[in-house]
Amino acid sequence: MKILFQGSMGAYSHLAALEVYPEADIVPCKTFDECFSKANEDEKIRIIIPESNRITGNIGVEYLIFKYRLNIYAEHFHPVQHHLLGLPGAKTEDVKHVYSHAQALSQSTKFIKKNNFIENVRADTAGSAKYISEKKNQDKAAIASKLSAKIYNLDILESNIEDEKGNVTRFLIMGKPILQPELKKKKYITSLLFKLKSKPAALYSALSGFAIQGVNLTKLQSYPEKNSFTSYFFLCDLDGHIDDQKVKKSLEELGLHCNDMHILGVYESDKFREK
Numbered sequence: 001m002k003i004l005f006q007g008s009m010g011a012y013s014h015l016a017a018l019e020v021y022p023e024a025d026i027v028p029c030k031t032f033d034e035c036f037s038k039a040n041e042d043e044k045i046r047i048i049i050p051e052s053n054r055i056t057g058n059i060g061v062e063y064l065i066f067k068y069r070l071n072i073y074a075e076h077f078h079p080v081q082h083h084l085l086g087l088p089g090a091k092t093e094d095v096k097h098v099y100s101h102a103q104a105l106s107q108s109t110k111f112i113k114k115n116n117f118i119e120n121v122r123a124d125t126a127g128s129a130k131y132i133s134e135k136k137n138q139d140k141a142a143i144a145s146k147l148s149a150k151i152y153n154l155d156i157l158e159s160n161i162e163d164e165k166g167n168v169t170r171f172l173i174m175g176k177p178i179l180q181p182e183l184k185k186k187k188y189i190t191s192l193l194f195k196l197k198s199k200p201a202a203l204y205s206a207l208s209g210f211a212i213q214g215v216n217l218t219k220l221q222s223y224p225e226k227n228s229f230t231s232y233f234f235l236c237d238l239d240g241h242i243d244d245q246k247v248k249k250s251l252e253e254l255g256l257h258c259n260d261m262h263i264l265g266v267y268e269s270d271k272f273r274e275k
Contacts, residue, residue: 002027004035004047010126010148016078016171017048030123032061036068036174043176046073053080054168056103062223065193065264066233070174072191072265077272080167082108084158085129085149090138092157099128100143108143111161117141129154168272180242180266187269188241189218192251195225195233195260202257203234209253213246215239233260242266 003024005013017026024046029035035047047070050059082104086095098105098117104125105112112119122128129148132140141157142148149156181188196202210217219237240247242263255261 001025002045004029004038004045006030006032006035006049007124008126008130008148010129010145010151011124012078012080012145012169013048013050013171014126015145015147016050016076016169019078020048020074020076020171020173021046032064036064036070039070039175040068046173046175048076049172049174050169051075051172052170053103053107054166055107055162055164058221059103059169062221062235065235066223069193069262069264070176071178072172072174072267073179074173074267075189075270076171076173077168077270078171080107080162080169081145081160082125082143082162082167083146083149083156084111084141084161085132085144085152085154086141086157087132087136087138088153088155090141090155090157094138095141095157096139098141098143099131101125101128104143107163107167108161110163111158126151174265181268183241183243187239187273188244188266189237189269190240190242190247190266191235191237191264193233193235193260193262193264194254194258195231196257197259198231206254206257209250210238212253213250215246215250239269 001024003017003021003026005017006029007013039045039047049061052058099120099122101124102121105119125144126148128142129144129152132142133152216239221235222232225231
């Protein structure tokens with residue numbers, strides 16, 4: 001199996017892919033769009049995409065979820081531990097400039113301010129580590145993973161520098177073929193997107209079925225349709241399997257209020273949710 005992720009080798013997406021598919025052929029892509037596009041063209045490809053972070057919220061891939069409408073097969077929660085990586089022999093006091101992805105920088109604000117580092121935003125964490133290894137300048141360091149330190153031959157100057165411990169990113173495993181598990185005595189998530197008809201109290205009416213049936217929504221976010229600020233899509237996660245009668249009746253009610261509704265996937269709930 002071939003698994004694609006956005007970023008450079010050593011990125012947190014690379015680590016997540018190794019956890020889920022340790023035997024797979026794991027391949028980096030420059031952009032999220034490249035990941036989605038290749039999976040859309042080849043049914044044998046799977047992609048692992050960071051969807052949201054416990055501390056900083058959404059990663060910003062929703063527009064690609066709307067655009068490609070790939071199937072979601074699973075979710076995976078990956079602990080994120082940031083480390084300050086520098087050239088061999090460098091020390092923290094040598095560092096003036098720190099490089100990383102915007103989210104990693106924002107998740108390490110206290111450490112950065114404490115050391116008066118100058119922040120430099122780059123496309124990804126592992127790419128920043130690679131940049132440091134190439135520049136050979138001890139006043140530059142990256143915020144990235146332990147795997148990045150190993151891959152790019154860097155020293156870990158400081159460990160676990162994130163502002164809050166227990167930082168976790170939710171990843172989605174996606175692909176072109178539509179597959180879903182049979183309903184058994186397990187916990188499931190159903191993900192969907194929908195666009196409401198233009199009428200007063202449309203969202204209130206559309207969600208009433210979930211309340212009546214006692215179906216829990218774990219995620220509901222709105223995003224403007226392309227080139228519009230008056231028409232919105234909603235991305236929704238709910239507890240339950242699409243074949244469960246309560247879920248089925250709720251979705252039937254929702255459909256009455258929609259111009260467009262698309263099931264993105266039905267998959268087992270990650271055990272991390274039970275912690």
